[in-house]
Amino acid sequence: MYDVAIVGAGPAGTTLARLLSGRCRVLLLHRQRKKCCGGILTPESQKMLAKLDLALPREVLVDPQPYCVAVWDLQSQLVRHYARQYANIDRDAFDRWLISLIPAKVDIRTDTIYRHSQPVGNDGFDIFFTEKEEIRSERVRFLVGADGSASTVRREFFADQLIPKRYIAIQEWFESPKVLPENFKQIGIDFRNDYVGIFDSEITDFYAWMIPKNEQLIFGGAIPYGNKTQEMFELLRTKLNKAGFHLDCSFRREAGSLFRPLNPFSVCLGSERVFLVGEAAGLISPSSAEGISSALTSAYYLAQTFGSKGFNLSAYHKSLRLLRGQLWLKTVKIPVMFYPWLRKQVMLTGLTALDRGL
Template structure:
């Protein structure tokens, strides 16, 4: 019998396991092989790999320091904003840590307490309630295994299987599909580029440089010709001078966009959700790591007094996350309404001029 079983070893699941692993008997499962490093993994996490200021603040609060080998060139201090709808472009000062996302996840796993039982190459299948807790089933290296636990934590990201089992799909955040491709890029690109175009998506697209590569990604409605719109995006950007000839790989993942505070769902009984599985992701920027770290810290604090009643304590603590989501939704119209965005960009407010 485990005390806590965590599904997903991303930032939310690994951070929680680290914070509670010395007090509780913890089982952590993940479908990836995070124990054996594979620098040429073609099935990596579909993520831009930028650590935003809010996430940096949470790293500091957790008393952690990121090893330098996780960081990649270039480090980014500006966002190039391209509004294709209004044919406008501006440069804004922002501070991001550019990192290798897979190495970041492996590092978080590497600092777990030794007592944490880790099962990688494992896929969660389902659970049933039993006296004193739950029995879950998962596939590990092709073999079905069952485990008993007092509490289940879903840290399995957007389109969380555990969340769907809890019958919360009716009030789930709006779903997008993120498509991201890697291209060879021998030229120095010093910006994180954000692209807005209503013909492509009512969310946004991005270009991120990493060493000798360029990542082109877009958050698209999954049932509205997503692949065709991604190709149209490439065509439009090629006309503006970008080069997408030498493709290395393609990644894809579901992405949540909570537009109502009620779409953040903490869980029920002795089952809790953290990170994006709960709906913790910015509706304005799709940044999720800060919410993953924050929600897992709140849940760890809620478990300090024991498993009994932990979910009620957790629901009280995440009120701050819900308020943050509300504020981000209030901010969104200035970014995603074409007229308001045009007025803001034309004003030049807070923009910086590029020195010739």
């Protein structure tokens, strides 16, 4: 019997597994799949890595390291730069590195997909999962859903909880020099070095982005889920191509669900025996969709509550008060960032923006 089964080996699941190792018997279910992600580590994520006593290895970092975000309002054609110290990473390499840090005492099952559980009295569950195309089961005392935005564990145990607003994030990868307009500096953005947030309320009430990665460029957007999602992404592509880009020849395309917690009640941390961490809990920034820092933070605090009786739900709730408050405060910024008229007024003032001549 295992003490804890963790579903999902992203930043939340791997961190939790590492921190519990040696303190109890841990089973980690790892479905191998590339995560659709911008690969930007915010100052909050970097601070959390420092708290976890981790330093990024060179193979995780990619060029360039942007020190600001360029905000490009497509409707008003305004551009502003805001200073922020990001780390630019290869997300796949980051996930592989986090897995490599897990001690051998943790039983990691690769190529597994969690399916469902059956309670065994008050003592725990029999969990069922597919491993190399065979259905298997294990008995566990506690179950942790670290299985990301479309969490199976959350749907199974907390179906009655409020679900955050759903978006589809689409990302395409390009050979950078080929897709940039010849006159890109006239736009006021250095697309080879800047992390760019693109705003256009005709396309989405969230945002789109461009991120340089070594010699490549990611172009992506988070668009409300519905029958016009793909159409809106294509409209954005058309608009950018009219501005001089050549965004028709991607060599990789990926997509995934993104649940945006605009209501604090859509965060769900768990119950007596089933816990949620990271994006499965709804812990992601509603203003930027940045979620790696919350994944690391929630895993760290859940691990801290583990004692002889297992996890402590109320202690977990208490320790995440600050993080939840910070995420909630980000919703206050939303009208300024996402309502075109207000955004334009703020950008026109140039408040907190960098004065940067290209």
